[in-house]
Amino acid sequence: MVSVLSPDETLNTFQKAPLPPAITISGVSVSYPVGKKYRKTILEDLNLEIEEGEFVVLLGETGCGKSTLLRMILGQERPTTGDISVAGSRVERVDARSGYVPQKYSLFPDRTVLNNLTMGPETSGYHILGRLKPGFRAFRRQVREEAMKQLQHMGLQPTDAAKYPHQLSGGMQQRVAIAQALMMKSRVLLMDEAFSALDPGTRGSLQRLLRTVWTESKPTIVFVTHNTAEALFLGTRLIVLARTSHDEGCGARVALDMKLPESGMSLSRNGKEFLDLVDHIESFSRKSYEMTSPPGETI
Amino acid sequence: MAFHSPFDIQARPNRLFAQALSCLLFVLCVGLYIQTSTKRHHENVEDRVVPNVHQLMGGIHASVLEPAEEDDYIAPDNASKWELFRHSMIWKDTAASGKRFLISLLFLVPAVLLALHIGLFPYFGAGFLRFVLFFDKIVALSLLPILFILFGIDEASKIALIVIGVAPTMILDVTQMVKAVPREQIVKAFTLDANNFDVAYRVIFRQIFPQVINSLRLNLKPMMLFLFAGEMIAASDGLAYRIAIMRRHMGMDVILPYVLWVAFLLYLIDLSLRVLNRRMHPWFQS
Amino acid sequence: MIHSKKSVLGLLCFGLLALCPTVSAVAEVPTFTVGWSVYAGWNPYFYMQKSGILKKWADKYGIAIKVQRFDYAASLDSFVAKNIDACTMTNMEALDMPAAAGVDSTVVIVGDYSNGNDAVLVRNGLTFDKLSTQPVMLVQKTVSEYLLERAMVINNQQAQLAKLRLINTSDSDIVPAFMNNASNQAVVTWKPLVSQILADKGVHSIFDSSKIPGEILDLLVVRSEVLNRPDGSGEKFAKAVNGAWYETMQKLNGSGPSQLQALKISAAASGDSVDSYKEQLKTTYLFADPKTAADFTTGVTLKQKMELVRQFCFKHGLLGKNIKSVDDVAIAYPDGSIQGRKDRVRLRFNPTFMQAAQQGKL
Numbered sequence: 023m024v025s026v027l028s029p030d031e032t033l034n035t036f037q038k039a040p041l042p043p044a045i046t047i048s049g050v051s052v053s054y055p056v057g058k059k060y061r062k063t064i065l066e067d068l069n070l071e072i073e074e075g076e077f078v079v080l081l082g083e084t085g086c087g088k089s090t091l092l093r094m095i096l097g098q099e100r101p102t103t104g105d106i107s108v109a110g111s112r113v114e115r116v117d118a119r120s121g122y123v124p125q126k127y128s129l130f131p132d133r134t135v136l137n138n139l140t141m142g143p144e145t146s147g148y149h150i151l152g153r154l155k156p157g158f159r160a161f162r163r164q165v166r167e168e169a170m171k172q173l174q175h176m177g178l179q180p181t182d183a184a185k186y187p188h189q190l191s192g193g194m195q196q197r198v199a200i201a202q203a204l205m206m207k208s209r210v211l212l213m214d215e216a217f218s219a220l221d222p223g224t225r226g227s228l229q230r231l232l233r234t235v236w237t238e239s240k241p242t243i244v245f246v247t248h249n250t251a252e253a254l255f256l257g258t259r260l261i262v263l264a265r266t267s268h269d270e271g272c273g274a275r276v277a278l279d280m281k282l283p284e285s286g287m288s289l290s291r292n293g294k295e296f297l298d299l300v301d302h303i304e305s306f307s308r309k310s311y312e313m314t315s316p317p318g319e320t321i
Numbered sequence: 322m323a324f325h326s327p328f329d330i331q332a333r334p335n336r337l338f339a340q341a342l343s344c345l346l347f348v349l350c351v352g353l354y355i356q357t358s359t360k361r362h363h364e365n366v367e368d369r370v371v372p373n374v375h376q377l378m379g380g381i382h383a384s385v386l387e388p389a390e391e392d393d394y395i396a397p398d399n400a401s402k403w404e405l406f407r408h409s410m411i412w413k414d415t416a417a418s419g420k421r422f423l424i425s426l427l428f429l430v431p432a433v434l435l436a437l438h439i440g441l442f443p444y445f446g447a448g449f450l451r452f453v454l455f456f457d458k459i460v461a462l463s464l465l466p467i468l469f470i471l472f473g474i475d476e477a478s479k480i481a482l483i484v485i486g487v488a489p490t491m492i493l494d495v496t497q498m499v500k501a502v503p504r505e506q507i508v509k510a511f512t513l514d515a516n517n518f519d520v521a522y523r524v525i526f527r528q529i530f531p532q533v534i535n536s537l538r539l540n541l542k543p544m545m546l547f548l549f550a551g552e553m554i555a556a557s558d559g560l561a562y563r564i565a566i567m568r569r570h571m572g573m574d575v576i577l578p579y580v581l582w583v584a585f586l587l588y589l590i591d592l593s594l595r596v597l598n599r600r601m602h603p604w605f606q607s
Numbered sequence: 608m609i610h611s612k613k614s615v616l617g618l619l620c621f622g623l624l625a626l627c628p629t630v631s632a633v634a635e636v637p638t639f640t641v642g643w644s645v646y647a648g649w650n651p652y653f654y655m656q657k658s659g660i661l662k663k664w665a666d667k668y669g670i671a672i673k674v675q676r677f678d679y680a681a682s683l684d685s686f687v688a689k690n691i692d693a694c695t696m697t698n699m700e701a702l703d704m705p706a707a708a709g710v711d712s713t714v715v716i717v718g719d720y721s722n723g724n725d726a727v728l729v730r731n732g733l734t735f736d737k738l739s740t741q742p743v744m745l746v747q748k749t750v751s752e753y754l755l756e757r758a759m760v761i762n763n764q765q766a767q768l769a770k771l772r773l774i775n776t777s778d779s780d781i782v783p784a785f786m787n788n789a790s791n792q793a794v795v796t797w798k799p800l801v802s803q804i805l806a807d808k809g810v811h812s813i814f815d816s817s818k819i820p821g822e823i824l825d826l827l828v829v830r831s832e833v834l835n836r837p838d839g840s841g842e843k844f845a846k847a848v849n850g851a852w853y854e855t856m857q858k859l860n861g862s863g864p865s866q867l868q869a870l871k872i873s874a875a876a877s878g879d880s881v882d883s884y885k886e887q888l889k890t891t892y893l894f895a896d897p898k899t900a901a902d903f904t905t906g907v908t909l910k911q912k913m914e915l916v917r918q919f920c921f922k923h924g925l926l927g928k929n930i931k932s933v934d935d936v937a938i939a940y941p942d943g944s945i946q947g948r949k950d951r952v953r954l955r956f957n958p959t960f961m962q963a964a965q966q967g968k969l
Contacts (some may be wrong), residue, residue: 118514367709
């Protein structure tokens with residue numbers, strides 16, 4: 023692992039009390055049979071430990087399995103071998119341990135923005151029949167206030183609260199989606215190409231928003247993207263998944279796993295260093311059969 | 322004005338012209354009817370096969386103000402129009418058919434809920450889907466004799482015919498709708514700590530409900546068809562029963578108004594469902 | 608593009624022209640169509656055609672006669688719509704279908720009357736005084752309803768008539784619907800459906816048409832305008848049909864191989880076995896001898912029976928909504944008397960052809 027941390031930051035890391043890893047991935051492979059002879063392998067022998075409060079960015083070419091990995095952490099899919107634990111216990115099904123922000127269809131179209139936001143806490147506390155309980159109305163009022171606060175924190179207007187998702191722009195929808203996940207106050211947030219469908223300007227403002235949100239409460243975020251610049255801006259740890267050969271039976275492995283500075287990198291701030299790093303990272307996706315250690319680079 | 326070919330996809334017809342054009346077929350049909358009727362009446366003044374306007378008016382008057390022949394009701398001399406209507410043939414028949422129709426609608430509710438479960442819960446899908454697919458292929462009308470044996474010839478067999486005829490289609494349709502809901506919604510709901518029933522009823526069912534209503538609208542005609550089939554074969558009242566009886570002695574002057582009345586009723590039901598759908602679900606983009 | 612449109616039009620014209628000669632060729636011999644439906648008294652029309660008897664008589668008069676099978680209701684519709692020239696029907700239908708629809712019709716053959724072919728069947732010893740407590744399955748507005756009403760009147764239950772609950776059940780489903788559900792207690796229908804229902808030992812007949820002889824008549828009815836064609840072809844048609852009919856009757860009532868042949872083919876017309884057809888014939892009083900037919904037509908009983916029938920039809924609105932009085936659809940008899948208004952005669956009984964057959968002048 024190449025460390026890009028400054029000496030000061032490294033010191034800080036050691037002074038923090040060691041927390042159990044938020045997400046543990048051990049010996050995970052995913053493959054399925056194709057026809058009678060072949061087995062197509064997507065991921066091969068992954069071992070990762072993601073600490074509390076890390077902002078992990080998963081990079082890789084399309085189809086390299088990064089979304090599959092995210093879905094496995096989420097609980098939507100199961101690995102063929104190995105297991106995944108989140109917050110100490112194994113992941114068997116999708117539950118409220120992790121928050122989820124997909125690329126599209128993140129909001130419930132039949133509810134207003136406000137109802138989308140209050141959906142989580144309301145459902146969590148009172149399911150269908152529980153809504154008849156007496157304490158529900160007071161609880162609901164409370165949740166609504168919190169939702170309005172969250173809404174404004176996300177950069178939306180109070181008038182947006184009564185709108186339906188189809189009346190919002192793509193960027194606004196994703197803001198609400200993130201807020202919706204945050205309302206549950208889960209310690210893990212999983213985001214699957216959440217900004218990939220947005221135009222560059224909107225994407226930029228959402229990235230800044232996400233960064234702000236993260237610095238506030240430091241949840242563990244696993245962010246899947248195919249955009250290297252985005253990855254460098256957002257993440258504190260970068261993981262690149264790539265296949266070692268084009269053979270069907272060969273799955274993707276961790277090609278690169280490096281730490282990034284906490285303040286995030288961008289072209290304007292870091293200049294040439296940034297560009298070199300982007301090239302370096304992308305070479306791991308491209309030159310997939312070279313599994314040797316990356317060229318030692320010190321910045 | 323240049324010649325405008327009707328076979329032009331990019332044509333922009335004049336609005337008034339388009340309206341007039343859409344009335345054209347109606348005018349043609351009515352004209353053709355009147356022409357046939359006049360011709361036949363010229364040959365035989367009392368022709369009943371193609372009734373003229375006078376006979377049709379008589380038929381409408383009879384249906385709306387006179388009781389059905391087998392009724393005992395004899396109107397008192399100063400009975401009001403409303404009282405006459407209340408005991409009239411058309412009231413009795415519409416009430417009888419309407420009751421059967423509404424009861425069948427009620428039975429479709431569990432069918433829709435079953436479809437919701439089949440689409441969402443894998444065990445339900447495994448248990449029910451194949452059977453429903455098979456049952457859908459059975460021609461419901463061919464089951465009618467069996468239904469008569471099981472339920473007798475009263476209301477139950479007619480309602481059963483409607484439900485058996487329409488439910489499989491609705492179940493398959495709603496299952497399709499459920500499967501078309503993006504997986505992300507279900508996953509998101511679970512991450513918001515929803516349990517299985519929350520996901521089924523508070524997330525999926527709410528989303529697909531406008532589509533369910535649209536599917537119901539499309540199934541109104543088959544429902545009416547099965548109702549008519551049941552009534553024509555064994556009944557003592559109802560809209561189709563009256564048509565079957567009138568047919569025995571060529572009472573076209575009553576049959577034609579009845580046919581138009583049924584069409585109007587169907588139109589009303591469809592319209593009200595459409596309006597209801599729009600009011601309840603302003604967010605739905607079809 | 609234009610070339611192909613023109614050539615399509617050209618082809619169409621040529622095709623139409625090519626058809627013309629064939630059409631005109633057929634129109635040379637006057638053709639008449641007789642519609643029949645499955646019933647013991649009408650099956651012989653099928654035999655008539657199959658055996659060539661009809662063709663023989665048609666050729667004798669220089670005309671062509673076609674025989675076409677229908678469902679009963681469809682045959683009546685076709686006759687009223689003037690698609691066929693003659694049709695077999697009961698006296699009740701002759702009154703409320705063509706006559707009430709203004710199609711002037713003439714009866715040229717009185718074939719038979721139902722002598723037990725129509726019956727009222729019940730379970731569990733139900734009697735007429737209790738009949739109004741149970742729903743009765745039948746085909747409404749047909750001879751079945753007439754039979755039931757006459758049965759009630761004859762059994763002094765006239766007052767209960769209005770309390771009867773009738774369930775209109777189509778004849779194609781009435782047998783399974785009645786038999787498979789023991790809660791159905793009463794049914795009125797005709798043979799062979801009656802025979803099928805009586806196979807259930809718990810069901811028996813409490814009334815049948817043998818108790819009202821001569822009231823349910825089976826006739827051959829011709830459109831009066833066809834019969835009275837100026838070129839005389841209509842009369843020729845009536846004569847040919849009468850001739851063929853009585854020859855058929857002779858064969859059916861005769862003996863030996865020709866009778867067997869006649870029975871076999873007539874039975875085949877309805878898909879029955881010879882035995883079941885014979886059983887149906889037992890309860891059909893055939894006017895096999897033209898004398899009996901002609902006498903009945905000119906007799907007084909006919910008028911009495913028709914009076915009962917026409918009152919029933921009017922009472923149940925079968926004559927049409929616009930008919931305000933029973934006399935508005937009048938019946939003309941051979942002796943010149945008319946039941947109803949003289950200017951509204953729609954149904955006529957014409958015994959001349961039956962009499963000609965009796966005298967051997969056909």
